[in-house]
Ligand SMILES: Nc1ncnc2c1ncn2[C@@H]1O[C@H](COP(=O)(O)OP(=O)(O)OP(=O)(O)O)[C@@H](O)[C@H]1O
């Protein structure tokens with residue numbers, strides 16, 4: 001469970017101070033599939049980075065699984081991300097010198113999982129995303145959609161408490177996007193995986209249980225995605 | 238910790254195996270050349286010193302040289318001292334020398350030189366000059382009126398090979414006039430010409446002890462020096478100590494002492510030259526590896542940011558690059574060692590020719606080890622610093638690059 005209270009993030013740029021987030025409070029329950037939406041520059045990525053322990057707020061508080069993250073040292077934050085969180089990025093960011101399989105189990109190696117165990121886990125997750133026949137391939141032998149699915153497998157192999165994704169479909173055509181979003185939904189439904197995803201495509205809303213819309217660093221709407229959004233599309237900004 | 242190092246090594250190996258081949262080979266080549274450079278120069282110098290050592294031992298002084306105390310012109314009771322020395326364990330034989338300044342004349346030529354009186358049976362056991370008779374024969378005990386002369390004194394047929402004044406191509410069988418300082422002048426039969434390759438030995442001329450006594454008209458029991466050959470497994474400084482136990486006042490020097498006296502200055506200069514070569518080589522290695530790793534890490538900034546976001550410790554990332562550098566260095570050193578050993582093999586067959594003999598490079602194992610360690614330390618630093626700089630970057634800054 002994620003609880004954020006009055007989160008603020010400002011960037012001190014010398015002459016100007018940018019208020020990226022101006023006081024965000026939210027609670028995300030286990031098993032929710034949450035979309036964070038809003039116009040460019042509205043603070044979506046900033047919020048995701050704060051919740052995912054990649055950045056520190058300038059105000060407010062974050063509780064992850066009952067822990068006030070402010071109390072964690074940098075080292076503990078790193079361990080926390082390694083053991084309890086998962087990430088998918090816009091550009092897949094697979095390690096180029098590693099095969100599909102190695103990319104997926106890299107973090108398991110660091111977690112100290114035994115070889116048999118992480119190889120079995122890797123095979124299982126790659127089977128699930130339909131890339132088990134690509135174990136030994138390198139990233140440049142895969143399509144963008146396939147690479148993003150490998151990145152999802154990498155994030156999921158450890159069954160993280162929360163999976164964060166920042167515009168995972170931004171580099172994909174609509175068919176690949178659908179594949180990837182289907183996969184996220186499948187993971188969410190079958191494994192009760194908590195997912196927090198940033199998106200700026202209206203039609204993605206149909207996948208989310210809940211949509212949080214930001215404008216200028218504030219939440220302007222939070223709730224079930226209204227049907228008309230993904231049927232007609234709507235200018236929410 | 239161990240798991241972390243394993244992961245770093247895993248990443249390093251993958252990166253080297255699956256990374257760019259061209260830059261891999263070039264980097265290894267540079268390290269190999271640097272290593273060769275660090276080893277080769279000292280090995281030539283060592284080879285040079287080795288030649289000097291060999292020649293001193295084989296043709297000049299044996300393993301130990303006894304010369305008169307500085308206040309005295311001669312070693313007194315030379316033969317009883319010789320007997321005592323011969324009985325010291327580790328000593329093969331001592332040979333008594335009496336050297337005296339002479340003038341040699343042949344045809345129109347006349348040069349000042351030194352004649353050394355020896356007991357050929359003793360001398361054969363101490364120096365190898367008897368093996369180096371180019372023309373004619375070596376002396377035998379009890380012979381009179383015979384002399385053997387070094388080729389740098391007798392002169393070559395091809396004058397260009399002469400390094401100083403000579404008697405103009407004197408050959409075995411020719412007569413040569415020897416004028417001693419006591420006024421005796423005598424014509425000798427040249428029994429043999431010596432050619433050892435050592436300039437010092439090739440300048441000398443030798444007569445027998447009996448001949449010396451006939452020139453002076455009395456028993457001679459004094460020496461200008463005594464040279465000593467020890468067994469190969471004997472330790473010269475121990476033998477030297479034993480000799481001093483006899484209470485001799487004479488000056489006893491091992492060949493190491495002599496070499497140090499003769500070449501001390503030169504050896505210091507060589508050492509200086511070596512250090513410069515090594516420092517320059519190390520700087521080249523550090524700069525090359527630094528650039529290689531800096532380019533690698535700068536190209537992977539976003540990658541590194543993502544790995545850190547996924548929970549990979551900064552140290553795992555740094556050690557990955559350090560391992561890469563160490564692997565490259567290891568391969569470079571192996572290739573370099575092969576290069577060094579093959580050049581040594583080639584130069585053993587085709588040595589450098591110097592006036593004092595053929596010089597082949599001598600690779601000291603200690604140099605190999607020291608330079609390997611230095612190169613590893615240098616490359617560790619060269620890998621660590623750029624990796625640390627990029628890996629220490631803030632996650633989001635790195636990811637945004
Ligand atoms: N490192 C930074 N330094 C200064 N300002 C920043 C920095 N990062 C973000 N901002 C500012 O914070 C605000 C929110 O940025 P954020 O990246 O969260 O937007 P976003 O909603 O993700 O936009 P997009 O849809 O374009 O990705 C923007 O005004 C941005 O310029």
Ligand SMILES: [Mg+2]
Nearest residue numbers: 044045046198
């Ligand atoms: Mg963004």
